[in-house]
Amino acid sequence: MPVDEPDPQSAGTAQPAPDTTPAPEPGPRPRGLERVRDTRTARAWSGLILGAVILIVLLVFILQNLTDVTLQIFAWHFQLPLGVALLFAAIFGALLTALIGGARILQIRRAVKKGDHAV
Numbered sequence: 001m002p003v004d005e006p007d008p009q010s011a012g013t014a015q016p017a018p019d020t021t022p023a024p025e026p027g028p029r030p031r032g033l034e035r036v037r038d039t040r041t042a043r044a045w046s047g048l049i050l051g052a053v054i055l056i057v058l059l060v061f062i063l064q065n066l067t068d069v070t071l072q073i074f075a076w077h078f079q080l081p082l083g084v085a086l087l088f089a090a091i092f093g094a095l096l097t098a099l100i101g102g103a104r105i106l107q108i109r110r111a112v113k114k115g116d117h118a119v
Contacts, residue, residue, distance in 0.1 A: 062087060 065083030080088075 058087065 062081065062083035065086070066081045068079045069082050069085055070077060070079050071085060
């Protein structure tokens, strides 16, 4: 097949050339519409919304698990709704984790102040 003849199978399927014109530069924004930086207040607001959503999910969980269960810890016996008991267990686990993590952070800070980097 000669070089200057088009391929009969690809006839009519030519791709248009990609648009290489640069996008126009945005003009100056009117005063007061500059992009606001991420601030502590914005992060606190996001945290409050996330916390409210988590509290709603926890409330739904507790309300769906109101069956009383008997808990025994050493010599103590008491009854709580299942959802509340699981919530207390999760809170206790989170506090225990925070306590151990806090102790490790203090240990690392003391080591850094002393210049001991083998911790």
